[in-house]
Amino acid sequence: MRSAILLILAFVCAASAGAQTRHDITMTVDSVPRQFILSKPGGTPPAGGYPIVFMFHGTSGDGEKFYNISGWKEVGQAENFLTVFPSSLEYRFYDDSGKTTRTTKWKNAEAEEILVPGQYMKDDVHFVRTMIDTIASVFPIDRSRIYASGFSNGGCFVSKLAVDMSDVFAAIAPASGPMFPGDSAKPARNIPLSFIIGNKDDRVTTPLGWPEVPLNDSALGVFGGMMRRYVGTFGLSEVYTEIPTPITLTYRFVTPQPGASATEFNFTVIKDMTHMYPNGTNYPISAAQQFWTFFKRNPLVLTDVRDVPAPQRLSVYPNPASDWLVVEGSGDITLNLYSLLGQRVFSTRAARGESVRLPQLARGMYRAEVQETGPASSTIVFIR
Secondary structure (H helix, E strand, O other), X not given: OHHHHHHHHHHHHHOOOOOOEEEEEEEEEOOEEEEEEEEEOOOOOOOOOEEEEEEEOOOXXXXXXXXXXXXXXXXXXXXXXXXXXXXXXXXXXXXXXXXXXXXXXXXXXXXXXXEOOOOOOOOXXXXXXXXXXXXXXXXXXXXEEEEEEEEOHHHHHHHHHHHHOOOOOOEEEEEOOOOOHHHOOOOOOOOOEEXXXXXXXXXXXXXXXXXXXXXXXXXXXXXXXXXXXXXXHOOEOOOOEEEEOOOEEEEEEOOEOOOOOOOOEEEEEEOOOOOOOOEOOOOOOEHHHHHHHHHHOOOOOHHHOXXXXXOOEOOEEOOOEOOEEEEOOOXXXXXXXXXXXXXXXXXXXXXXOOEEEOOOOOOEEEXXXXXXXXXXXXXXXXXX
C-alpha cells in the first residue's frame, strides 16, 4: 500500500497543474498485484473534494480499454472529477459450449457459476475499498459523491457493489450487464440506479431467436425479470412510469415499498444498440454524459448510512464447490447450507480456514450461512 501511495505522489508532483493527467497504479491486494488507471482533471480541486467515478470493464477487457473508449475521462475533465479504470484478474471459465477459456472477469455470482474448479476468485469488493482508501490518502475527495458504472460483466459487478458497498457508493449505473440472483442480498441502504441495454443486444436476442426487442410492451415482457430483481432488492414497488423517446424506452420506478426508504431506478432500452457501452461515436448516445447527469442529482447523504452496518458478506472457496468447502477467517463457526426453497440440507460445526467435507448434493445453487456471535452472514455457493 505505501509503495502505491508513493507512486501516486510521484506522479502528482510531476504533473502539470493545468493539464489532465493519467496515473497508472499497481498495488498488492490480497497477496496479488492489482492495477488501475486514475485520470485527474487539470486545475484545482472543487470545494469539498473531487467526486470519483469508477468504470468497470467487461469480460476480456481491462482498465486501459475503457480509459480509451468509455468517454469518462473526457467528462471528468469537463466536470472536474476523478475517473478510475480498474482491471480485473484472469481466470479459467467454461464458455457457452462447455469449453474452457482464460479471460478477465470481475467476481460476481455469474462468474463463480462458470468458474473452472480448482480456482479461487479474489475479493474484488475488497480491491475496490482499497482503491478508494488509496486515492483518498493522496487526493481530496468528496465522500458523498463516489459513483460506479460498468459494462457487461462490469455492469453485473457494479450491481453487486450497490449491495455490498451501498455505504460508500452514492449511485451506480450498469450497462448491458444485470444483477444476478446470487448478488441480490438486502443492502444497508436503497441506492439509486440507472440501467441501459440495447434492443439488439445479442445476449438477449439470440436466446429468443429475435432480431431485436421491440420498443413497446414486449420490452417489459423480455426485461421484466431483470427489472423485478433490482426493484425487489432496493425496496421499490413495481409501479412504474413509461418514458418513451424516438430511440429509447425508459421504465422509471420511484415508489418505495411500505416502510422502505425512497430511491429511484431507471431501466432504459435503446433502439438499434447492440452489446456495447455507448460513447457518442459507436452509438449517438454517450453513456458517460447521460450517467453523469444522473449521478449529479444523487449524492450520498452521509447521515443515511451513519451507524448502519454494511451487510456482512461471507467468503468461501472453492466456489463452485463439489466435495469440500473452506470458510475464510479464524474461529469456530456453525455452517449451514440451504436450498433456494429454504430447506436446510447440511449443518456442521467447523473451524474457519479448515476444509469441510460436504455431503453428496444435487448440482445447483445453495445459500451458505455462518453463525458465530451476532447476526449470521451468508453467501451463495454453487455445487457442481
